[in-house]
Amino acid sequence: QSGLTQPPSASGSPGQSVTISCTGTSSDVGGYNYVSWYQQHPGKAPKLMIYEVTKRPSGVPDRFSGSKSGNTASLTVSGLQAEDEADYYCSSRGVSDNVMFGGGTKLTVL
Amino acid sequence: EVQLVESGGGLVQPGGSLRLSCAASGFDFNIHYMTWVRQAPGKGLESVAKITPDGSAQFYVDSVRGRFTVSRDNAKKSLYLQMNNLRAEDTAVYYCAQEHWFRTAYWGQGTLVTVSS
Secondary structure, eight states: OOOOBOOSEEEOOTTOOEEEEOOOOOTTTTTSSOEEEEEEESSOOOEEEBBTTTOTTOOOOEEEEEEETEEEEEEOOOOOOOOOEEEEEEEEEEEEOOOEEEEEEEEEHH | EEEEEEEOOOOETOOEEEEEEEEESOOOOGGGEEEEEEEEETTTTEEEEEEEETTOOOOOTTBBBBBBEEEEEETTEEEEEEEOOOOOGOOEEEEEEETTTTTTEOOOOEEEEEEHH
16 A cells, blocks of 8 residues: 655745646556545645546635646646645545555745 | 544553544535544655445555454444554544545544554
């Protein structure tokens, strides 16, 4: 039950775009369209930002978008704002219907 | 409004036991998968255990299988996690969450479990 691979950090200046990757295998990310992305501010519970690769829950700004190619999913944050600074986690359906998470990416707004 | 409120965390010695509870409200509890996700201090998220809507099947991460038991009481709209033979590496904030098609849109505030002598 290995986790998904994310870069430990990412950064961008206000107004810029940043993309965070999430790499798995054909048994998880590549095999299903059940990739989600979560935002977590310090001391808070995670918040769902993207589900089923590209869908945004109600209330999530359209500055957040998701995509997938092969075994790698990506989260793009456009028009970076100070409040976007947080930890971001990807997750995917895996074998045996489990859910696996990535190690997380700390996004810094410069 | 969906609410998930965990309780039962605390300090326990290695080898000890603890039972976490999660009280749910604001949604049809008995038709949703429920899951426990934990986060060790300064670390990432880990899905620990999941249970089907009727409680007939449970799923566990390898590191807790045989030590943790997830259960639910749909009449009380409650989710539980019985944790036995606790280890230092089980120290984490434990979140109760509603899982719907492999995503978790609703999370509790978390309860801290500390395993230490």
